[in-house]
Amino acid sequence: MLTQRFLFLTVLSGFILTGSQAAYADSSDGERLYTKHCSVCHGSKGSGGVGIPLDLESFLNSISDEYLIKTIEHGRVGRTMPAFKKLGDENIQALVKYIRSFTNTEAVTFDPTPIKGNIEHGKALFKSKCASCHGDHGQGGKGTGVTFSRPRDLSIIPPALNNAGFLASASDEMIKHTLMTGRKNTPMNSFLKQGLSESDINDVVAYIRHFETKQVPKLRDQKLDAIIMAESPYSLEETLESLKKAVIGKNFRIIRQQTVDDGLVDKNKQNKKQIILYFCNFQFLNESLALDPRIGLFLPCRVTIVQQGDSVKVMAINPLRLSKLFNNDELDDACKNMSNLYTEIIEEATL
Ligand code: HEC
Ligand code: HEC
Incomplete structure (x- = not known):
């Protein structure tokens, strides 16, 4: 477990780094860019990993350059x-x-003309033929792909089809082509060979395209508060004490308290008016980690108390908001619990 988490964090930090790199002014060297930005997930020379393989003939001979460009963008x-x-x-x-x-x-190159089909029929076919891999609503396979949350016998994580990035990149004809021919050497097989007719396939394509009109999760649309926060009527010290009581009352153990700037400035220069309280419950920790190791990103639980002038504020990051980044319903449930817990603890401490 430890090594898996370590590996994941390594990958994740790679991802954060690559995601934030700015443009290369002087280089158009594809191999170098690929090594820098893509190989951490897609493997060297596209052999695959967390990201699906990019070196398969059956993939490259069934997509347009436009699809690659838009997917990367x-x-x-x-x-x-x-x-x-x-x-x-x-x-x-x-x-x-x-x-x-x-x-x-x-x-x-694909004809950009939209494909017409019977969405209702496509939906029924999708449910029986595709949902087992791509999810009930085309939300894709769960997890990061390597060994965490997908079945070990599934060598490649099924991509999300209800995804705004995918839908903006793939034309109807491209999706149709993928269904007609499948992708050799992947779990994605030709549905023409599996008994669907061309008209059935058009119906499935129309159903996939209709995801675009649905409110599929778009990060920017999220109305969830990023932070759970309450103003306390008490002093900082009193608030800290009642916070500790509330935490213990919920069967959590206090791990430690520290100033926000602890370790960053000299001990005597620390701002005692900005405190973080860390707490945990090992059953909760183990259950959550078993559900999805990525929940380790939110643990141990922590609440911050800050005094600015006369005002004392208690706050925590809303785990549910972060969870939306990972597209895993189970993780959402766990984070919803954490979110409720934070809200209750903060309310109790500031009542
Ligand atoms: C056994 C699991 C499985 C089933 C069943 C399955 N797929 Fe796939 N599908 C995959 C995998 C894995 C990939 C990625 C293949 C690759 O590596 O290129 C994929 C790729 C795709 C792609 C290309 C998406 C992209 O981002 O490149 C589309 C479109 C697609 N599938 C649609 C469907 C539809 C529609 C059905 C049902 C008619 C279906 N699939 C059934 C596993 C499956
Ligand atoms: C943090 C991991 C990660 C990084 C970094 C990453 N990808 Fe991906 N990529 C993925 C995953 C995962 C998917 C599948 C999407 C899904 O699961 O819905 C994907 C999908 C793709 C696809 C669509 C493949 C298909 O079958 O349709 C292309 C093309 C692609 N990535 C290219 C790149 C390129 C080029 C880079 C570097 C500039 C890159 N990726 C960087 C994880 C990553």
Whole structure:
């Protein structure tokens, strides 16, 4: 477990770094850009990992360059794939050229005309033929992909199809082509060979396209508060004491309290008016980590108390808001519990 978490965090920190890199002014070297920004997830030369493989002939011979460009630009919001628009057109072109060099296949161009189909029928087919891998609502396989939350026998995590980034990148004809031919050497097989007719496939494509009109989670639309916060009528010291009582009353153990700037400035220069209280309950910790190791990002639980002038504020990051980044319903449930817990503790301490 420890090594897995470590590995994940390594990958995640790689991801944060790559996500925030600014444009390269002087380089259009696709291989270098790929190594820097993509290989951590997609493997060296596209062999796959957390991200799906990019070196398969069956993938590269069934997509357009436009699909690659848009996918790199938009990423897949809410999934692990970051957006790389910041790299700029030239660098993205260089990346596409490098990815194309993985095989000898040619790019395909697709007719952009939308495909018409029966959405209701497509929905029924989707439920019976696709949902087991791509999720009930096309939300994709769970987890990060390597060994955490997906079945070990599924070698590649099924991508999200209700994703704004995917829908903005893929044309109807491209989706249709993927369903007709499948992707050899992946779990995604041809549905023509599995008995669907071309008209059935059009219906499924129409259903996938209709996700665009649905309110699929878009981060910017989230109305959730990022922070749970309350003003305390008591002094900082009193608030801290009642916070501790509230935490213990919920069967949590206090781990430690420290100033926010602890370890950053000399002990005697620390601001005693900004305190973080850490607490945990090992059953809660173990249950949560078993559900999804990524919950370790939110643990141990912590609440911050800050005094500014006469006003004392108690606050915590809202785990539910962060959880939305990971697209895992179970994680959402755990984070909803944490969110409620924080709210109750903060309310009790400031009542
Ligand atoms: C056994 C699991 C499985 C089933 C069943 C399945 N898929 Fe897939 N699908 C995958 C995997 C895995 C991939 C990624 C393949 C790759 O590596 O290129 C994929 C890729 C795709 C893609 C390309 C998406 C992208 O981001 O490149 C589409 C579109 C798609 N599937 C649609 C469907 C539809 C529609 C159905 C039902 C008719 C279906 N799939 C059934 C596993 C599955
Ligand atoms: C943090 C991990 C991560 C990084 C970094 C990353 N990707 Fe991805 N990428 C993914 C995942 C995961 C998916 C599948 C999306 C899903 O699961 O819904 C994906 C999907 C893709 C796809 C769509 C593949 C398909 O079958 O349709 C392309 C193309 C792609 N990434 C290219 C890149 C490129 C190029 C870079 C570097 C500029 C990059 N990715 C960086 C994780 C990553």
